Amino acid sequence: MSQQTADNIIKIRSALPDSVKLVAVSKFHPAEVIKEAYGAGQKIFGESRVQELLAKKESLPSDIEWHFIGHLQTNKVKNIVPFITLIHSGDSERVLAEINRCAEKAGRKVNVLLQLHVAQEETKTGFTPDELALYMERGDWRAFTSIAISGVMGMASFVEDELQIRREFTAIRNVFDELRRRYFQDDGNFSVCSMGMSHDYRIAVECGSTMVRIGTTIFGEREY
Numbered sequence: 001m002s003q004q005t006a007d008n009i010i011k012i013r014s015a016l017p018d019s020v021k022l023v024a025v026s027k028f029h030p031a032e033v034i035k036e037a038y039g040a041g042q043k044i045f046g047e048s049r050v051q052e053l054l055a056k057k058e059s060l061p062s063d064i065e066w067h068f069i070g071h072l073q074t075n076k077v078k079n080i081v082p083f084i085t086l087i088h089s090g091d092s093e094r095v096l097a098e099i100n101r102c103a104e105k106a107g108r109k110v111n112v113l114l115q116l117h118v119a120q121e122e123t124k125t126g127f128t129p130d131e132l133a134l135y136m137e138r139g140d141w142r143a144f145t146s147i148a149i150s151g152v153m154g155m156a157s158f159v160e161d162e163l164q165i166r167r168e169f170t171a172i173r174n175v176f177d178e179l180r181r182r183y184f185q186d187d188g189n190f191s192v193c194s195m196g197m198s199h200d201y202r203i204a205v206e207c208g209s210t211m212v213r214i215g216t217t218i219f220g221e222r223e224y
């Protein structure tokens, strides 16, 4: 059992190009299995609920890089801003403004990804490519001096059709390239195209992902 997590990590890492970072998505899994993954050299972990993250973090090594990947309620932003390495879920103007406000207060600059909505599912949060283009053009974000926009995050539809998945990942990558060209040409920090989960990360990597977020393939099924 315990060797399994380490084996999974090693297997996935060896299948990924060196240029692609692995976020081990540990949501709903206990601190003990995170320790096992850590023992296999994994340092980046992703969580999607603030309370759960705060509780687990206490008992785990301090050099873990925590990434937040779930929808963030504005009233909880302040709890993660002091330590979070990367927030993948910058999914609205409101949450970006709140991250900036809390980061300024905490005296640090917080890395954030702009979350894109390209999938067909209604429930997924994020900016559509059109909304994001308008938002970026308007330029209010330039006043957010305590956040560093580091790239984009997105999900493909949960479907069998590989062509559709490929089309959606390509759309996300195209937005990333276009934003970099227009607004971040001289900003080396704008470098993350976060896409790909357990069932579709191979396709995501082929479509230009630089960071994959994998839970089930590492830790097994989640019990909600």
Ligand SMILES: *Cc1c(COP(=O)(O)O)cnc(C)c1O
Binding pocket: 025, 027, 048, 069, 070, 196, 197, 198, 199, 213, 214, 215, 216, 217
């Ligand atoms: C849960 C989650 C993942 C990991 O999903 P798996 O299918 O378990 O690999 C990746 N990204 C986000 C945003 C998630 O919420």
